[in-house]
Amino acid sequence: MGTGTAVTPLAVRPHRLPVPHEPVWVTAESGGVTGVVVLLHAIGENRTGNNYLLRQVSDGCAASGLAAVRFDLPGCGESRSRLDVDAIDARVSEVTDAVVQRYPEVPVHWIARGLSAALLPDESDPRTGLRIALSPPDAGRLQSALADAPTVLAPRQPLTPDEVWTWTQIGAEPNLVGGLEVTTGLLRMLCDRLDPPRWDVAIVSAAAAHQSGLRLSTADPLFRAESDRAALSVLVARLVRSWPRWCRAHS
Numbered sequence: 001m002g003t004g005t006a007v008t009p010l011a012v013r014p015h016r017l018p019v020p021h022e023p024v025w026v027t028a029e030s031g032g033v034t035g036v037v038v039l040l041h042a043i044g045e046n047r048t049g050n051n052y053l054l055r056q057v058s059d060g061c062a063a064s065g066l067a068a069v070r071f072d073l074p075g076c077g078e079s080r081s082r083l084d085v086d087a088i089d090a091r092v093s094e095v096t097d098a099v100v101q102r103y104p105e106v107p108v109h110w111i112a113r114g115l116s117a118a119l120l121p122d123e124s125d126p127r128t129g130l131r132i133a134l135s136p137p138d139a140g141r142l143q144s145a146l147a148d149a150p151t152v153l154a155p156r157q158p159l160t161p162d163e164v165w166t167w168t169q170i171g172a173e174p175n176l177v178g179g180l181e182v183t184t185g186l187l188r189m190l191c192d193r194l195d196p197p198r199w200d201v202a203i204v205s206a207a208a209a210h211q212s213g214l215r216l217s218t219a220d221p222l223f224r225a226e227s228d229r230a231a232l233s234v235l236v237a238r239l240v241r242s243w244p245r246w247c248r249a250h251s
Contacts, residue, residue, distance in 0.1 A: 022078070073116070116171060
């Protein structure tokens with residue numbers, strides 16, 4: 001390599017947080033951190049997110065001095081646990097305790113995709129910072145759709161327009177959920193938790209006319225384009241960094 005050749009640094013490699021059972025990954029620059037961001041993927045995807053969305057957002061957070069935490073929810077990704085509400089709640093609680101123990105002096109912020117917005121912590125928890133929902137579902141419409149759905153949702157090809165809509169509301173890429181099976185009972189229980197909404201800020205696509213929140217110019221609620229991922233990685237980091245000012249403005 002010749003003298004003066006520019007070298008593009010690689011993204012910070014994640015390391016494992018010492019949590020029992022299945023792995024939890026932390027991405028952080030060396031040195032101190034100003035806060036932690038826990039990213040919750042949607043049912044039907046894994047800790048990287050569709051098109052590596054959550055991984056790119058975590059890299060953006062790390063570059064802003066934050067520690068970004070990602071893990072597979074039970075029954076998703078590399079997890080071998082059962083996909084049910086009790087297992088999900090236990091896993092989120094376990095990760096939360098580990099994060100607070102590892103970073104006791106900084107706020108813990110949250111990002112959730114799709115229906116996983118139902119897993120965001122209650123605002124009364126003193127450990128909780130800003131809660132961001134990426135394309136949260138229309139809970140009422142999704143409940144109505146699930147009422148007419150089979151007991152178990154199992155993606156098949158070709159998908160009907162209603163099935164595509166349902167998986168997209170959940171937050172998963174319909175063509176990538178593979179052999180996953182999800183009970184409609186589980187999804188309805190999560191929907192019930194969205195009344196009232198559990199987030200402070202929602203980020204939605206321009207096409208989501210029925211939703212309020214910060215809008216990206218894209219029409220895609222799953223933010224699959226590279227430009228969407230880049231925009232989210234910047235926007236999320238800015239929102240979290242401005243959290244103290246946000247708290248004062250909304251107190």
